Amino acid sequence: xxxxxxxxxxxxxxxxxxxxxxxxxxxxxxxxxxxxxxxxxxxxxxxxxxxxxxxxxxxxxxxxxxxxxxxxxxxxxxxxxxxxxxxxxxxxxxxxxxxxxxxxxxxxxxxxxxxxxxxxxxxxxxxxxxxxxxxxxxxxxxxxxxxxxxxxxxxxxxxxxxxxxxxxxxxxxxxxxxxxxxxxxxxxxxxxxxxxxxxxxxxxxxxxxxxxxxxxxxxxxxxxxxxxxxxxxxxxxxxxxxxxxxxxxxxxxxxxxxxxxxxxxxxxxxxxxxxxxxxxxxxxxxxxxxxxxxxxxxxxxxxxxxxxxxxxxxxxxxxxxxxxxxxxxxxxxxxxxxxxxxxxxxxxxxxxxxxxxxxxxxxxxxxxxxxxxxxxxxxxxxxxxxxxxxxxxxxxxxxxxxxxxxxxxxxxxxxxxxxxxxxxxxxxxxxxxxxxxxxxxxxxxxxxxxxxxxxxxxxxxxxxxxxxxxxxxxxxxxxxx
Amino acid sequence: xxxxxxxxxxxxxxxxxxxxxxxxxxxxxxxxxxxxxxxxxxxxxxxxxxxxxxxxxxxxxxxxxxxxxxxxxxxxxxxxxxxxxxxxxxxxxxxxxxxxxxxxxxxxxxxxxxxxxxxxxxxxxxxxxxxxxxxxxxxxxxxxxxxxxxxxxxxxxxxxxxxxxxxxxxxxxxxxxxxxxxxxxxxxxxxxxxxxxxxxxxxxxxxxxxxxxxxxxxxxxxxxxxxxxxxxxxxxxxxxxxxxxxxxxxxxxx
Numbered sequence: 001x002x003x004x005x006x007x008x009x010x011x012x013x014x015x016x017x018x019x020x021x022x023x024x025x026x027x028x029x030x031x032x033x034x035x036x037x038x039x040x041x042x043x044x045x046x047x048x049x050x051x052x053x054x055x056x057x058x059x060x061x062x063x064x065x066x067x068x069x070x071x072x073x074x075x076x077x078x079x080x081x082x083x084x085x086x087x088x089x090x091x092x093x094x095x096x097x098x099x100x101x102x103x104x105x106x107x108x109x110x111x112x113x114x115x116x117x118x119x120x121x122x123x124x125x126x127x128x129x130x131x132x133x134x135x136x137x138x139x140x141x142x143x144x145x146x147x148x149x150x151x152x153x154x155x156x157x158x159x160x161x162x163x164x165x166x167x168x169x170x171x172x173x174x175x176x177x178x179x180x181x182x183x184x185x186x187x188x189x190x191x192x193x194x195x196x197x198x199x200x201x202x203x204x205x206x207x208x209x210x211x212x213x214x215x216x217x218x219x220x221x222x223x224x225x226x227x228x229x230x231x232x233x234x235x236x237x238x239x240x241x242x243x244x245x246x247x248x249x250x251x252x253x254x255x256x257x258x259x260x261x262x263x264x265x266x267x268x269x270x271x272x273x274x275x276x277x278x279x280x281x282x283x284x285x286x287x288x289x290x291x292x293x294x295x296x297x298x299x300x301x302x303x304x305x306x307x308x309x310x311x312x313x314x315x316x317x318x319x320x321x322x323x324x325x326x327x328x329x330x331x332x333x334x335x336x337x338x339x340x341x342x343x344x345x346x347x348x349x350x351x352x353x354x355x356x357x358x359x360x361x362x363x364x365x366x367x368x369x370x371x372x373x374x375x376x377x378x379x380x381x382x383x384x385x386x387x388x389x390x391x392x393x394x395x396x397x398x399x400x401x402x403x404x405x406x407x408x409x410x411x412x413x414x415x416x417x418x419x420x421x422x423x424x425x426x427x428x429x430x431x432x433x434x435x436x437x438x439x440x441x442x443x444x445x446x447x448x449x450x451x452x453x454x455x456x457x458x459x460x461x462x463x464x465x466x467x468x469x470x471x472x473x474x475x476x477x478x479x480x481x
Numbered sequence: 482x483x484x485x486x487x488x489x490x491x492x493x494x495x496x497x498x499x500x501x502x503x504x505x506x507x508x509x510x511x512x513x514x515x516x517x518x519x520x521x522x523x524x525x526x527x528x529x530x531x532x533x534x535x536x537x538x539x540x541x542x543x544x545x546x547x548x549x550x551x552x553x554x555x556x557x558x559x560x561x562x563x564x565x566x567x568x569x570x571x572x573x574x575x576x577x578x579x580x581x582x583x584x585x586x587x588x589x590x591x592x593x594x595x596x597x598x599x600x601x602x603x604x605x606x607x608x609x610x611x612x613x614x615x616x617x618x619x620x621x622x623x624x625x626x627x628x629x630x631x632x633x634x635x636x637x638x639x640x641x642x643x644x645x646x647x648x649x650x651x652x653x654x655x656x657x658x659x660x661x662x663x664x665x666x667x668x669x670x671x672x673x674x675x676x677x678x679x680x681x682x683x684x685x686x687x688x689x690x691x692x693x694x695x696x697x698x699x700x701x702x703x704x705x706x707x708x709x710x711x712x713x714x715x716x717x718x719x720x721x722x723x724x725x726x727x728x729x730x731x732x733x734x735x
Binding site: 166326424427428430432433434435436437438439440441442450451452453454 | 529530531532533552553554556557558559562563565568569570571572574575576579582586587590622624639645
């Protein structure tokens, strides 16, 4: 018994390993939110007039809204005036090459395992590194440029491709969509932009790495991905943040547009600081992600591995507008200690023969709460639409909760919707059985959890699947005695 | 191989084993018999290191070392194998994955390189062939949807894969029809060598027709009340457990 307790103690003392703070000079706006702050952000970013107008409209709309209450999560009211809405690493006017990036920033990303020096880069992955909502470096820009692929920070895109921004921003997630979308639209500072021209298959994984560094700041980025006819791209985002006692708000937006015959695969490994074991601190991750299968035969696939954040509240969704289009959602959401997650998807079938597939795996441990919430809506004209949903929950211990809220609305009788759900528990019996076959409790837990998540993990690009598996292990460390 | 001295075990404050003494040497096969609730399965669980049981007295030496200090996974790595009475289901984890993880943990403990997927497959396929197990079995989740017989056969199959030194079978015969019983027994008999020690826990004499023991011990109310050779099993079958109860009463009174 003594040995077992020791192991448990070692394991539970494992800390969030990305919790360090980088000491860099910051350019920050004063605390609070008003029209002047929005004007300041817009002018800092040297934005064209249409952007400022759009931001102000979003802000005015936000003022008329109330923070939503329907999620199955609890948190104290957020004082939106007590946050900083613009914080950027101070840097010289425009960076011409990576050599000009603050070495402190480069070393921050090195520590996170993200090398921004191209010669050291993982081959086959281009990275846009975003710190405190400002893109600090984008790799492989030139190489991608040869194919006509635009992969750059959102700010650069506003400067260099304003016509694309004007056409697509808010076209999938309008600022009127929800409270946090309106807030983001008003104050977002940067993010990633990606454009794949007609017929081009992007030869490498594109990846955005989001890092929160500054304290007392809200984090608001936008990602916009446009896949023209017949194109393909696989996109990955990762996120980490320092450990702080105070909760920080992260309200991002991702918009994806897939034209005829295009395919976009979007994978997320979310590892924001989850707060400590007593539930103090951590990121509020309130994110709106939505894609539209605009053209016929297009496909959008979301894969997410959510292990971090104090509260996660997001529903990566697909609007299946084009005939024969396909939407997919594969999710693993892990909550431990006092973490809360309310996550799922929306599949809106508009076109004929549209298909969607939802595989959601929730793992709850400690005193956490994990909810799946999903909507499948089949509209009148969606002849022969198909949906398959599977939602499985795994409980570790008896102080955590798992909940499932499926909503199904069918307005076309030729459609077919299937929903399956299971709940299971890692029992002492299973652990002892594994122990008896030579597997220590941690290994056994990992094996059981990975078995449980297999269907989702295999959707991830190879390099990241390994990382995600490790992350699952770390997130659940100490959750089974 | 294993030496149990005056072992006392409780669960939730209730004493189940009240002083067990038993010595099992390499090459020997001991059968433990007894009525329900006598403590047979508790003995098996304690030897394998099930955490719910509290050892309140006595000692167990395994290969000369204190076994009680080791957690269950370490005991397995040292060569103790328990074939479960009720093997559990592990959804989503294939037999192939499960066995490979287990075997590589054992190899790690012996400072051996892990087996790669190819080597592992070729080894596992041989053993499956020997036991007449279908290959598609490898892709099934551990024990999920298995019949009683399949579960027990899976236990014996795992035993052959893990190649332990001290094997404990906990009522492996329960719930088996005669054909399954034969397959399981054959698996055990083929595995018997001069180096391996067995402890076979069973309620019925029937199993011992197929797996012939060197010694038979009868356990009642947490104590071994009678030991003998294989004929004791037949005597017990004939006289029934009432006879044992009487013996036990006499033993306590003396």
